[in-house]
Amino acid sequence: MTEVEAQAYAILEALIKADFSDCVPITREFTELTTKPGIYAVRHRTEGLLYIGKAQDIKERFRGGHKSITWSWIADYDHRDVAIATFTLDFMRWRALSSELERIILNLSEPPFNARIPMRD
Numbered sequence: 470m471t472e473v474e475a476q477a478y479a480i481l482e483a484l485i486k487a488d489f490s491d492c493v494p495i496t497r498e499f500t501e502l503t504t505k506p507g508i509y510a511v512r513h514r515t516e517g518l519l520y521i522g523k524a525q526d527i528k529e530r531f532r533g534g535h536k537s538i539t540w541s542w543i544a545d546y547d548h549r550d551v552a553i554a555t556f557t558l559d560f561m562r563w564r565a566l567s568s569e570l571e572r573i574i575l576n577l578s579e580p581p582f583n584a585r586i587p588m589r590d
Contacts, residue, residue, distance in 0.1 A: 473569055473570065473573065474573055476566070476570060477569075477570045477574050477577070478573075478577070480508050480570060481577055481578055483554075483556050484508070484509075484512075484518070484521075484555075484574075485510075485517070487554040489512065489514050489552060491554075492553055492554045493552055493553040493554075493555070494548075494549070494552050495538060495541075495548045495551050495552065495553070498532065499528050499531045499532055499553075502527050502528035502553065503527050503555055503557055504526050504528045504529065505527065505557040506523075506524065506525045506526065506527070506557065506559075506560055506564075506567070507524070507556050507557035507558045507563065508521065508523050508558070508567070508570060508574065509521070509522055509527050509530070509553055509554065509555045510553070510554045510580075511535075511537040511538070511541070511551060511552075511553055511582065512551070512552055512553070513541070513546060513550055513551055514550040514551075514552075515550070516546075518578050519540075519541065519551070519580055519581060519582045520536075520537035520540075520580050520582040520583055521571065521580050521583060522537075522571065522583075523563075523567040523568070523570070523571045527557075531553070536582070536584075540582045558570075
C-alpha cells in the first residue's frame with residue numbers, strides 16, 4: 470500500500486467514524502463549516518455516506534449550492550438527518566494530493582450521490 474492509499478484509508482475512516490453529532494448540520498449559511506481545504510462527506514444519520522468531495526474552501530463549496538443537498542431533499546431525507554463531516558488538509562498537501570485522495574476514497578466507498586467516480590489517469 471502506498472503512502473497516499475494509506476492516507477486515503479485514514480481519511481475515509483475518519484469521515485465514517487466521526488460521531489454524527491460532531492458533523493456540521495445543513496443550514497442556509499453553513500456558518501459552522503471550515504474555510505480550509507480538505508475532503509468532505511455528506512452523511513445520513515443511519516444510511517451512512519451519501520457523497521464524497523474535495524474543496525479548496527469547504528464552506529464556500531456549500532454556500533454556492535451543492536447537488537448532494539438537493540438529492541437528499543429529493544430522496545425525502547429529513548434535513549436533520551443529513552450533515553457534513555470534514556477532514557482538512559494543509560494547502561500544499563491538498564493541492565498536490567486532493568484529486569488522488571478523492572479518487573481512492575470514492576473507489577473504496579462508492580457513495581450513492583456521487584454521479585461518477587473519477588478514473589485513474
